[in-house]
Amino acid sequence: MVYEKCCIGGCNTIRETHRLFRFPRNDNLRNLWMSFLVPTNPQLIVLSKEQLLKKRVCEKHFDIFQFDNEGRRLRYSYPSLLTDNEIAHGVPLTATGIEI
Ligand SMILES: [Zn+2]
Secondary structure (H helix, E strand, O other), X not given: OOOOEEOOOOOOOEOOOOOEEEOOOOHHHHHHHHHHHOOOOHHHHHXXXXXXXXXXXXXXXXXXXXXXXXXXXXXXXXOOOOOHHHHHHOOOHHHHOOOO
């Protein structure tokens, strides 16, 4: 069995409990993902594209607008919920300016 885990710093979600999503092959989209993920896990920045494509991010980091009505992740979605607070509220607090 392959042990797969979310690569976001502080998150230990594994495939057994949540959906995990692969990094996008599209360079621009992957760079957008990296702008969110590297601050949580600086080790990601040294990885090659091939290594990154083997990494996974769990569904907890995607807000509801990143999925269609049937729960499929949209093609150009990105993980914007990084802290426990953001995951609990389902919105990226830094981007919306909501104070807790
Ligand atoms: Zn995660």
